[in-house]
Amino acid sequence: KTSKVQYFNNPMWPGEAHSLKVEKILYQGKSPYQEILVFESSTYGNVLVLDGIVQLTEKDECAYQEMVTHLPLCSIPSPKSVLVVGGGDGGVLREIARHSSVETIDICEIDQLVIDVCKDFFPQLSIGFKDPRVRLHVGDAVDFLRNAPEGKYDAIIVDSSDPIGPAQELVEKPFFQTIARALKPGGVLCNQAESMWLHTHLIQDMLSICRETFKGAVHYAWTSVPTYPSGVIGFLLCAKEGPVVDFLSPVNPIEKLEGAMEAGREIRFYNSQIHRAAFVLPTFVRRELGSH
Numbered sequence: 001k002t003s004k005v006q007y008f009n010n011p012m013w014p015g016e017a018h019s020l021k022v023e024k025i026l027y028q029g030k031s032p033y034q035e036i037l038v039f040e041s042s043t044y045g046n047v048l049v050l051d052g053i054v055q056l057t058e059k060d061e062c063a064y065q066e067m068v069t070h071l072p073l074c075s076i077p078s079p080k081s082v083l084v085v086g087g088g089d090g091g092v093l094r095e096i097a098r099h100s101s102v103e104t105i106d107i108c109e110i111d112q113l114v115i116d117v118c119k120d121f122f123p124q125l126s127i128g129f130k131d132p133r134v135r136l137h138v139g140d141a142v143d144f145l146r147n148a149p150e151g152k153y154d155a156i157i158v159d160s161s162d163p164i165g166p167a168q169e170l171v172e173k174p175f176f177q178t179i180a181r182a183l184k185p186g187g188v189l190c191n192q193a194e195s196m197w198l199h200t201h202l203i204q205d206m207l208s209i210c211r212e213t214f215k216g217a218v219h220y221a222w223t224s225v226p227t228y229p230s231g232v233i234g235f236l237l238c239a240k241e242g243p244v245v246d247f248l249s250p251v252n253p254i255e256k257l258e259g260a261m262e263a264g265r266e267i268r269f270y271n272s273q274i275h276r277a278a279f280v281l282p283t284f285v286r287r288e289l290g291s292h
């Protein structure tokens with residue numbers, strides 16, 4: 001009756017696969033950048049797949065979108081201008097909207113079709129585009145950041161897919177240098193940074209690039225996302241030199257946020273304790289990443 005969809009038999013995670021039971025295929029298409037699939041799963045709600053890689057499911061997207069957003073934004077006193085790279089599903093925008101100190105939210109997403117498809121099939125995420133502070137730029141973030149004014153943003157969130165498709169350039173040093181230039185002194189970057197079980201070499205490379213590029217704190221953090229390969233995903237938190245940022249003690253705790261309900265849904269995953277816990281690393285990771 002219903003087929004199983006195998007994912008992750010992909011060069012990013014050789015030798016492993018993860019299946020989700022498919023109730024119904026809702027959309028299949030191809031943009032100039034990637035293949036796009038949306039299906040209704042039997043236990044995780046609707047699922048978004050790009051080039052055969054699960055990007056999000058309705059059931060567990062809260063873990064990723066809330067952590068990738070609140071780890072940086074709760075680490076600085078009063079974020080005003082924020083940039084999202086990628087994030088075309090709108091979930092990160094929904095989370096940023098909870099921060100009433102934020103005045104402008106720029107988003108640079110390369111694929112208009114992802115935005116359109118998510119508006120049709122993921123209303124709980126695309127609600128993020130409704131916030132009046134959001135300014136959408138459809139195009140390549142490498143160009144966008146190269147042309148961005150110096151010192152414009154308090155926070156930049158790179159909500160990218162994996163570096164084997166359109167997101168390949170987003171893990172290279174020149175890109176991080178344009179991010180550092182676009183941040184205010186003491187500004188912060190949060191970058192999607194793959195799994196500690198699968199990609200410590202890639203994480204090491206990104207960490208050394210970030211330690212050279214950002215003179216403030218640089219930390220790896222992680223969280224649980226059951227439908228991502230190995231069930232966990234990481235984040236790189238980087239601070240530009242300037243007012244000191246201590247990622248491990250949130251100065252702007254989420255509990256204070258009055259905007260919680262404005263985003264059309266209360267917080268489901270993030271809290272101040274899980275913020276601190278995210279930076280606690282297993283021994284093999286500290287050894288392999290040269291724990292700082």
Ligand SMILES: NCCCN[C@H]1CC[C@H](N)CC1
Nearest residue numbers: 054055056159160161162192
């Ligand atoms: N905004 C949806 C999350 C996009 N982030 C990536 C999805 C694919 C994963 N392998 C890595 C994170």
